[in-house]
Amino acid sequence: MSVATFDARVIGAFGRQVRVRTSEGRDYPARPLGRELGIVCGDWVRCRHDAQHGEVHVLEVLPRRTTLYRTNARGGAEAVLANLTRLLVVIAPLPAPDPFVTDRYLCAAESARIEPVLVLNKADLDPTAGLAEMLHGYALAGYERLEVSAVSGAGLDALRTACLGHTAALVGQSGIGKSSLAARLIPAGQIEIGALARAAEGRHTTTASRLFELPDGGELIDSPGVRDFAPALTHLEPRTLGFREVAQLAVGCRFLDCQHLREPDCAVRAGVEQGLMDPRRYESYRRLRRLQHTLGPAHERPRRRGG
Ligand SMILES: Nc1nc2c(ncn2[C@@H]2O[C@H](COP(=O)(O)OP(=O)(O)OP(=O)(O)O)[C@@H](O)[C@H]2O)c(=O)[nH]1
Ligand SMILES: [Mg+2]
Ligand SMILES: [Zn+2]
Structure with a gap:
């Protein structure tokens, strides 16, 4: 007996219970087989029908685009x-x-x-x-x-x-x-x-x-509403933390590795003074930097390719 696999989209994830949709538009409840797969809504997954138990098993999560x-x-x-x-x-x-x-x-x-x-x-x-x-x-x-x-x-x-x-x-x-x-x-x-x-x-x-x-x-x-959202600091853009206006202003900083905190000739701080960046957004940037420093060097290291 052949055990054919098929790819499906995760259209809902509730802990270890997921709901998948096949390319033919059929929905099934499914569950990951074995180890923790960390499946989230929006994932593409490889599945298999378990005819004996009338279940759909998720075998693996396919590479994510984002x-x-x-x-x-x-x-x-x-x-x-x-x-x-x-x-x-x-x-x-x-x-x-x-x-x-x-x-x-x-x-x-x-x-x-x-x-x-x-x-x-x-x-x-x-x-x-x-x-x-x-x-x-x-x-x-x-x-x-x-x-x-x-x-x-x-x-x-x-x-x-x-x-x-x-x-x-x-x-x-x-x-x-x-x-x-x-x-x-x-x-x-x-x-x-x-x-x-x-x-x-x-x-x-x-x-x-x-x-x-x-x-x-x-x-x-x-998605469910949140009271707070903490981004994964290890996955934030290391130089700008993902602040769009910091990215734009930072091209004018004296130091290439400027953190835009206390460095001399920082174009981001100058931008805040000139009204090019909202002071509240800058404060938000500083809070995230502080959090990064509190959590230690692992959170400051720029992401490595494939890491
Ligand atoms: N006045 C007004 N009320 C709205 C509008 N959109 C939603 N509401 C009301 O806001 C309340 C919350 O709406 P939901 O759609 O449940 O909010 P949600 O963001 O999905 O909330 P969570 O599921 O808890 O994250 C409901 O009482 C809605 O009727 C809007 O455009 N104008
Ligand atoms: Mg809602
Ligand atoms: Zn700077």
Whole structure:
């Protein structure tokens, strides 16, 4: 008897339980065989049907195009989502945005070569002064921004366009409307399952990432909200930590290995003084550097090829 393998997409991962979709569009619950595979939503995996037990086993994770990493409880780098080409970093006037969380998502995306887009949801609500200031900082940094509302429908066409041909993920704090946005972009038949699952839990909060296919081509991942997001420091761009405006300004620094902290003739610090970089974003940069120094040399070492 031949035991044919097949490749499938991970459209949901709940601990060791995953849900995979075959190229024919069939969904199966599956579980990794043997050792910890670290499978995340968006992964491509090699599978095998176990006819005897009526199960699908995941044998291996196929090489990833991109990986979004965070720091786990043990301080190590842990994959969160795989094969993204766009990260939709969502903020809203309510609940009050945490700019450091937003910065860190942007840094992680930038360092992983995933194109980040800032999505301001609940545009139907009045922006607070703090939010306006925050947005100014991101505009200075050069981030593309979409203003949308899952309630009024404003900006949804632009959001659809931003997802076209991409594997995009909605990330950010809890309650900012990621699932509401996903529900507006995804055909009713697909999201229903999620809505039912949530209703059964008696709450709206998303508990696991799920991948959906978009009608015009492209994929959208809805992810659980976070209170904080710690990027994996070992996977941040060593010279800029993934701060876009630092990368732009740093070409003018006197030292090639300038950390943009106390070095003389630092073009980044000068840029902050000249209003070319938001002082709050610079403070965010310094906090990440401090964290890196606290955690030790392993976290400062530039990533090696293949390492
Ligand atoms: N006014 C307004 N409310 C919105 C909008 N989008 C979502 N909401 C509301 O915000 C609340 C949270 O929405 P969700 O879509 O569950 O938020 P989420 O980001 O998925 O939350 P988690 O799953 O916990 O991460 C709900 O009560 C929505 O009705 C919007 O554009 N405008
Ligand atoms: Mg949600
Ligand atoms: Zn510098």
